[in-house]
Amino acid sequence: MPRDDSHLPQALRGLRIPLIASPLFIISVPALVIAQCKAGIIGSFPALNAREAEGEHPLLDTWLTQIKEELDRHNQANPDNPAAPYAVNQIVHRSNTRLDRDLEICVKHEVPVWITSLGARVEVNEAAHSCGGVVLHDVINNKFAKKAVEKGADGLVAVAAGAGGHAGQQSPFALVREIREWYDGPVALSGSIATGESLLGARAMGADFGYAGSPFIATDEANADQAYKDMIVDSSAEDIVYSSLFTGVWGNYLKGSVKNAGMDPDNLPTADASSMNFGSDREKPKAWKTIWGSGQGIGAIKAVGPAGAIVDRMADEYFAAGKKLAAEFN
Template sequence: MPHQHATDLCRQLGIEVPLVCGAMYPCSNPELVAAASQAGALGIVQPMSLSYVHGYEFKDGLQYIRSLTTKPIGVNLILETSSRIYQERTQRWAEASVEAGIKCFVTALGNPAWVVKLAHAHGITVFHDVTNATHANKALDAGVDGFICVNNRAGGHAGKLEPQALYDEIAPLGKPVICAGGIGHAEQLKQMLTIGYAGAQLGTRFIATTECSAHDDYKQAILSAEESDIVLTEKLSGVPVAVINTPYIESIGIKAGPIARWLLQNRRGKHLMRTIYTLQSVYKLKKASLGGSGYKDYWQAGKSAGQIRQVKRVEEIVNEFQAAL
């Protein structure tokens, strides 16, 4: 592998290919996470997905993944602070992850300081999702080991910057940087490594796999989508989420309604709106992912969908990416 930063990342995370199978609510079923790690990449567990969508008590789910692979796995912690119950649950997930011997936390939103403290006491690495230098600087102060740079092409909550511009903002902080967003093909990983990224986190590409338990209609929609079919909707969580544009999405529009917008502008209203949105989206996304085309309300996918033309096995994808380096 000619890229030193990619080699260093692989060593840091104990993986063979500088690829991360990103956390996906609701698509991260345990078999998908395990298959990514087993193939030599890093599979990331999404705790809400594991318990609420796929029906495992968190510890049992981790153990099940451990029975499928002994290679490194990571856990995603969304550090949302609007609900105390969720915060306490996040803490329990973090502690159970430490007990299960995970390799890495991928934190998102909020202040990762408490996760860093816990992780570093147990030799675990913390990568924080960032979309700009302001958030990255705060996470750097909290002691994170690296950044996942979520660009404007990503599935899930997309960023605003192109991959190169985001690299230019975050790389000067001196930590390893992983590119997230828009990568559906092995050649694109090579391009990102040439920019200076140490590796890539992929989401959408791993939905269209035999190991992902998402409904086949959802996978087919990814295969048929072009880049221009991916739109950002605020209807799901109040902040833009990338989805495939279907007649349903067109019929409801992509902007948050006037009352939601007004509530989102002040602090207390924001918490209320976030709670309403979270409850709604947790339910709608589960339904859309597991149900077929009658439920195509929200099929989340990034612009990488434009590069994805075939459902493949996870190992096949990871091998293709490795071979291209």
């Protein structure tokens, strides 16, 4: 029986598997997004990844044109196997001085899915809705989830313990359950979603989608250093450290990259939210340039390869696990 997604907004229907690729800072570029969408899942990238030199045409506009044209060519050549929609992540924090400009560009291109982070703002949701876009806001607890919906978000990304980059501390079982007690809209779950089995688990506990990022770091299309990709392959959950030092927001990082930067991952100082800065003038210690984010699910990543192969593997695992589990209820 096909998956019933008729309750979801149109832009979120018809995926090969119910998976959204999370936007990865620096790493997510058009080549990766296009590969993810062609493989049948929603691909995404942070708007702030598109950085042009002063005086140049906005790179975000160029990227969106490239993504749309390539996916359109794919769809014309493959009418029976169209690409999934793409998403753009907007950092809504007050330090993002590019936000208004980037919102205008996304409205111009009629971006179908918007992922918002670090602040829920009515005007951002209104901008997305003005061009028919669907807004998913990421949250780490039930309190923030309610605020996001009150301010007009169309869905939520529940960022639980074990997620890569900025992550919460709550168990996914607790977080999804609390949200589902009052909210019946779209929910994606982030936190160690690296296999088809974990994706099925997310669905079983009440999420509509899994939300996966770390598996796509170790792909041919990712804009990541080869050493970063290799460290993902060679690491597992015990190689992850949870720290607020690097951005002012708590998140998960590869211990090996922290050690390579000359720091002790087991004795890191903390930083508060006042140190967050997503503006073009932000300055970070040079040693932090190679501090690499990662979630706890990377033990499932065994080799670097095409992004489409990650989706193929997860799809095979997802359907096999679903059939196996369904047999218990016949």
